[in-house]
Amino acid sequence: MKKYIKLYGRFVSQYLKFMMQSKVNFFIGFFGFLTTQATGIAFLYLVFQNIPSLNGWSYYEILFIYGFAQLPRGIDHLFTDYIWVLGARVVVRGEFDRYLLRPINPLFHLISERFQPDAFGELAVGTVITSIAAAKLGIKMSFGKIIIFLALILAGAVIYTAIKLFFATLAFWIKNSLPLMNLVYSTSDFAKYPNSIYSKFVQGIITIIIPFAFTAFIPASYFTGKTSLALALGGTVGTAIVSFSIAYAFWLYGIKSYESAGN
Amino acid sequence: MEDSKRRIGIYIPFAKSEIQRALAYRLSFFAFILADILQISVAIYLWNAIFNSSSKTVINGFTKIQMLTYVVISFITVMSIGSGTEWVVAGEVSSGEIAINLIRPINYQIRLLFQALGSLFWQTIAISLPLWFVQTIVLYFSVGQPLPSLTNIGLYLISLIMSFLLWFLFNFCFGLMAFYVTYIWGLNILKENLVRFLSGAVIPLIFLPMWLQKFISFLPFGSINYTPVMLYLGKFKGNEALKALGVQFLWVVLLFVLSNVLWKKATKRLTIMGG
Numbered sequence: 017m018k019k020y021i022k023l024y025g026r027f028v029s030q031y032l033k034f035m036m037q038s039k040v041n042f043f044i045g046f047f048g049f050l051t052t053q054a055t056g057i058a059f060l061y062l063v064f065q066n067i068p069s070l071n072g073w074s075y076y077e078i079l080f081i082y083g084f085a086q087l088p089r090g091i092d093h094l095f096t097d098y099i100w101v102l103g104a105r106v107v108v109r110g111e112f113d114r115y116l117l118r119p120i121n122p123l124f125h126l127i128s129e130r131f132q133p134d135a136f137g138e139l140a141v142g143t144v145i146t147s148i149a150a151a152k153l154g155i156k157m158s159f160g161k162i163i164i165f166l167a168l169i170l171a172g173a174v175i176y177t178a179i180k181l182f183f184a185t186l187a188f189w190i191k192n193s194l195p196l197m198n199l200v201y202s203t204s205d206f207a208k209y210p211n212s213i214y215s216k217f218v219q220g221i222i223t224i225i226i227p228f229a230f231t232a233f234i235p236a237s238y239f240t241g242k243t244s245l246a247l248a249l250g251g252t253v254g255t256a257i258v259s260f261s262i263a264y265a266f267w268l269y270g271i272k273s274y275e276s277a278g279n
Numbered sequence: 280m281e282d283s284k285r286r287i288g289i290y291i292p293f294a295k296s297e298i299q300r301a302l303a304y305r306l307s308f309f310a311f312i313l314a315d316i317l318q319i320s321v322a323i324y325l326w327n328a329i330f331n332s333s334s335k336t337v338i339n340g341f342t343k344i345q346m347l348t349y350v351v352i353s354f355i356t357v358m359s360i361g362s363g364t365e366w367v368v369a370g371e372v373s374s375g376e377i378a379i380n381l382i383r384p385i386n387y388q389i390r391l392l393f394q395a396l397g398s399l400f401w402q403t404i405a406i407s408l409p410l411w412f413v414q415t416i417v418l419y420f421s422v423g424q425p426l427p428s429l430t431n432i433g434l435y436l437i438s439l440i441m442s443f444l445l446w447f448l449f450n451f452c453f454g455l456m457a458f459y460v461t462y463i464w465g466l467n468i469l470k471e472n473l474v475r476f477l478s479g480a481v482i483p484l485i486f487l488p489m490w491l492q493k494f495i496s497f498l499p500f501g502s503i504n505y506t507p508v509m510l511y512l513g514k515f516k517g518n519e520a521l522k523a524l525g526v527q528f529l530w531v532v533l534l535f536v537l538s539n540v541l542w543k544k545a546t547k548r549l550t551i552m553g554g
Contacts, residue, residue, distance in 0.1 A: 038461070038462070040460070040462075041460075041461060041462035041465065044460065044462050044465040044466050044469060045462065045465040045468075047469055048465045048466070048467075048468035048469040048472070049468065051468075051469055051472035051473060051476075052468065052472050054472075055472055055475065055476045055481050056481075058476065058481070058482075059481050059482050062482055062486045062487065063325075063329055063482070063486075065486075066329075066333060066335075066338045066339070066486075067329055067332045067333045068332075069332060070328055070329060070332050071328050071331070071332055134465060192307065194307070195306070195307035195308075195310030195311055195314075196310055198310065198311060198314050199310050199311075199313055199314040199317070201314075202314040202315075202317045202318060203317060205317065205318055205321045206317075206321055209321070209324075209325060213324050213325065213327070213328035214324050215324075218320075218324070
């Protein structure tokens, strides 16, 4: 474990050096992902000029969920962005050989290929929006609640990683799983808003099959007092453990089926 | 006549090859489209909840049905006119391939235009028309929404052609940015977000505060998406419709001039780099 932390530190410091070389690119990525979420917030703001509440949720409650949703997403984006590349081209180009040859965990090796500072755009929006909304809603953050908050965000990030990993692993058979990954990742948009606006069918999909509801709506509504602690914490952490176990087992199975390029 | 026919004929294969490319990768193409459709369904659920939560049946001049139509038609418009020209140009700039285009006996911009026409043709047939049929039929049978008038469809189609040209020229200029910026992928995300918002693809521009609407009216973005969709809905009447089309036309001309200026500048830069 110590070895891995040290190794990751090395990887990140290399990345930061690279980043410093191109500050312009950092700001492009930062504002790119910041505006993705900012337009969503602008939409909510403009809509709430015309309605007092949405399905019984106030403006700041919705804003809190929306902001919260960015944090697990951003953390996952920051650390495991290279999983996208696995789905897109690592298998096709036969580049996966490299990860099997070194004496470190292949998954660790793969994700340490990239540290993605673009994610700071999402994390900045998420932090600012959640803080403003929490203040307006009068949510008191005791020490215990801060621990719960961090645990929920971490668990949410694990769910994101698990879902990405599972669908990227399909590339071991279908070679390019990027379009499918993109499709599945898009369903995370549903989780940014209260579940009650969707049909039962959609609710079922985002809670059970592709459990993005546990990365945003369910844990966030604990803080606004609309979900019990048991469901929020138990459900989110439980889902994180189960989904990551499934994804990791599938990944190991996928590695076994990997055929390198050429003969 | 014969001569000009032959000259256009040279470019037809570029349009054809674009369609063939799309057909070759159709599975991944449809997976990407389906992902976009999911995002649209989020918007539809949201608007549905918004209208159900409102005490008014008309918000900023839109009924619920009109708003749902707006969302779908806006999506169809954006889908039809996107051609990936920015990627072609940026890719050729960063690989250096763009230099070869200067010695080819064809006009680079016209070649790109024909590629874009290929995309327009394929996307219209594969996405826009089916989606349009589905939405029109669903609304007709579920809430008795009358079919759109021929005038509105006609105005929409005229406007769509200008949107297509405008967006093509805009992306051509954007692709040339690759001369100055290496992280085009990130810059493109920024561009897409700003254009989506400023062209009314996120929310109709009439929802924006007055000062922002005034400001946006000096920019070309409304002409890319908002104008054709409002014409389809019949929200611009008489002179207003003609004026909107005139503004669109003006932007096409302006961007055509701008793209030529940028292209001239870029080719000069190429010579310098070549030594």
